Amino acid sequence: MRGQALAAVAGGGAVAAALPFLLDDFLLSLALSCLMYVALASSWAMFSGATRYVSLGTAAFFGLGAYVSAWTVATAPWPVVVAGGALLAAAFAGLAGLAILHLRGTYFAVLTFGLSELTRHAVTYGEKQYAGTVGRVLTAAPSSRTVYFTVLVIALAAVVVAIVVRGSRFGLALLGIGADEQRAQTLGVPTRGVKVAGFALSAAFAGAAGAAMAVRWTYIDPMAVFNPFIGLQTVLIAIVGGPLSLTGPLLAALVFSLLAELLRLQFPYAYLIALGLLLIVAVLYLPHGLAGLWQGRARAGRPAEAR
Amino acid sequence: MTPPALAARAVVVRFGGLTAVDGVDLEIEDRTLVGIIGPNGAGKTTFFNALSGLVTPASGRLAVGGVDLTGKPAHVFARAGIARTFQTPRVFADMTVAESVRFGLEFAGRHRRAERASLADVPAILDFLGLAGSAALTARAITPARQRLLEIGMALATRPRVLLLDEVAAGLTPAEVESVARLVRRCRDELGLAVVWIEHAVSVLLDAVERVLVLHQGKKLAEGAPSAVARDRGVIEAYLGEGAAEARP
Numbered sequence: 001m002r003g004q005a006l007a008a009v010a011g012g013g014a015v016a017a018a019l020p021f022l023l024d025d026f027l028l029s030l031a032l033s034c035l036m037y038v039a040l041a042s043s044w045a046m047f048s049g050a051t052r053y054v055s056l057g058t059a060a061f062f063g064l065g066a067y068v069s070a071w072t073v074a075t076a077p078w079p080v081v082v083a084g085g086a087l088l089a090a091a092f093a094g095l096a097g098l099a100i101l102h103l104r105g106t107y108f109a110v111l112t113f114g115l116s117e118l119t120r121h122a123v124t125y126g127e128k129q130y131a132g133t134v135g136r137v138l139t140a141a142p143s144s145r146t147v148y149f150t151v152l153v154i155a156l157a158a159v160v161v162a163i164v165v166r167g168s169r170f171g172l173a174l175l176g177i178g179a180d181e182q183r184a185q186t187l188g189v190p191t192r193g194v195k196v197a198g199f200a201l202s203a204a205f206a207g208a209a210g211a212a213m214a215v216r217w218t219y220i221d222p223m224a225v226f227n228p229f230i231g232l233q234t235v236l237i238a239i240v241g242g243p244l245s246l247t248g249p250l251l252a253a254l255v256f257s258l259l260a261e262l263l264r265l266q267f268p269y270a271y272l273i274a275l276g277l278l279l280i281v282a283v284l285y286l287p288h289g290l291a292g293l294w295q296g297r298a299r300a301g302r303p304a305e306a307r
Numbered sequence: 308m309t310p311p312a313l314a315a316r317a318v319v320v321r322f323g324g325l326t327a328v329d330g331v332d333l334e335i336e337d338r339t340l341v342g343i344i345g346p347n348g349a350g351k352t353t354f355f356n357a358l359s360g361l362v363t364p365a366s367g368r369l370a371v372g373g374v375d376l377t378g379k380p381a382h383v384f385a386r387a388g389i390a391r392t393f394q395t396p397r398v399f400a401d402m403t404v405a406e407s408v409r410f411g412l413e414f415a416g417r418h419r420r421a422e423r424a425s426l427a428d429v430p431a432i433l434d435f436l437g438l439a440g441s442a443a444l445t446a447r448a449i450t451p452a453r454q455r456l457l458e459i460g461m462a463l464a465t466r467p468r469v470l471l472l473d474e475v476a477a478g479l480t481p482a483e484v485e486s487v488a489r490l491v492r493r494c495r496d497e498l499g500l501a502v503v504w505i506e507h508a509v510s511v512l513l514d515a516v517e518r519v520l521v522l523h524q525g526k527k528l529a530e531g532a533p534s535a536v537a538r539d540r541g542v543i544e545a546y547l548g549e550g551a552a553e554a555r556p
Contacts, residue, residue: 139424176399179401183397183399184414186359186467187385188379191380191382
């Protein structure tokens with residue numbers, strides 16, 4: 001099962017790696033945004049899908065990564081820049097997690113949303129105070145091909161980590177926390193540590209993606225990189241795709257980033273309305289997302305015991 | 308002298324202004340079967356929450372095998388050998404019966420030696436409970452009576468030293484209650500566990516245990532052999548007056 005999944009990832013990765021040699025710039029930028037959402041949605045589902053701690057904080061981690069890139073890209077080697085984005089996001093998520101991961105449900109979701117607002121304002125203030133500017137121009141940016149392959153590696157790593165975590169004891173602990181946290185704890189799961197580690201690991205991918213994507217935009221400001229839309233779209237992709245499945249968020253990331261690029265320019269409102277409706281439909285009727293549709297048969301095939 | 312498997316000394320649990328457990332002492336020796344009874348709101352479940360580390364006592368001490376664990380989180384209690392069930396079965400609805408039992412083995416159970424072959428692996432535990440036929444079903448698909456068995460199985464998978472059972476017979480038919488009582492005794496006799504059992508159906512409990520603790524308004528009202536406690540004047544007034552009439556057909 002795990003071997004098959006990893007083989008599929010390798011295949012998908014090979015196809016994605018060939019794209020820069022086949023596609024024009026416009027299509028390649030579509031593919032890039034696809035990969036970004038694969039990374040964001042897969043890593044989000046790895047933690048929030050399993051534990052049911054719905055985080056709207058992706059934008060905070062993404063934005064922190066982007067700013068690490070803006071601060072260091074001119075001086076540090078590129079891999080260090082991206083790793084720095086991942087590390088800062090993970091460290092921030094770890095600290096924030098210690099403070100807020102005892103809250104569940106809506107409270108947690110609202111607080112993580114607040115987290116991205118908080119970081120946005122903190123960075124705005126810090127930049128004004130110490131750099132005398134709010135936005136930053138990224139001049140020494142690597143080539144767009146480098147950026148593409150970087151984001152591809154991040155996306156592949158996010159999917160591979162999601163697969164490995166799923167088959168591990170750590171992944172089982174995350175699932176137990178999602179099913180009944182207190183019960184899991186009385187069965188020996190160190191819930192606090194597992195939650196903080198999972199949240200930080202998931203944030204690392206958002207931070208890395210932010211660091212890599214920032215240079216694509218050449219100019220960043222807090223409004224752009226801490227955009228709550230990034231967090232919402234990530235949640236939406238994972239939930240519509242199926243927060244507990246591996247393939248669901250992957251396919252949904254593909255479909256949604258295509259839709260976003262194609263519809264957003266021409267019919268911006270129609271796109272946002274469609275997103276909202278899809279989220280409502282998914283939450284009401286597809287608790288396991290679109291992935292639940294094709295997994296539904298297997299589930300229904302399991303006989304219920306006669307009462 | 309070996310220290311008791313589980314010892315609670317002067318445990319106090321408060322919720323705001325309410326003192327739910329008020330200075331209760333209890334010592335559980337290995338291989339004993341102890342019952343806890345008391346009217347609704349006596350603090351039985353809250354006492355269990357303290358014994359399993361889910362709530363931290365405002366004062367008092369908790370020790371497992373002589374090691375003080377007061378204030379430690381619940382997973383530390385689980386790893387030290389304290390296992391429990393909940394009043395309403397808390398099974399992992401979407402996991403299969405086999406996966407649910409494996410969960411306990413993967414966490415607290417991994418840190419503990421399987422002293423009995425019956426707790427060696429998932430099939431052995433399911434056999435012990437008579438649940439082998441349901442192994443591949445999801446927990447939500449089995450009957451409530453079997454969910455209670457499964458919950459005991461999940462607790463046993465942590466390879467405990469002390470098993471805390473919170474009203475495992477509630478809502479079961481008389482025949483099912485009998486079989487649960489037999490299972491509880493087997494946990495002590497065959498697995499060598501210390502078992503602490505809270506039950507509302509007093510008569511079943513009094514028949515099964517060798518020592519009983521009576522809680523009333525958070526305080527220990529009486530403790531001793533079931534026959535002696537059943538004759539205790541204070542107990543009869545506080546609880547058994549209506550409880551016994553209700554429990555004995």
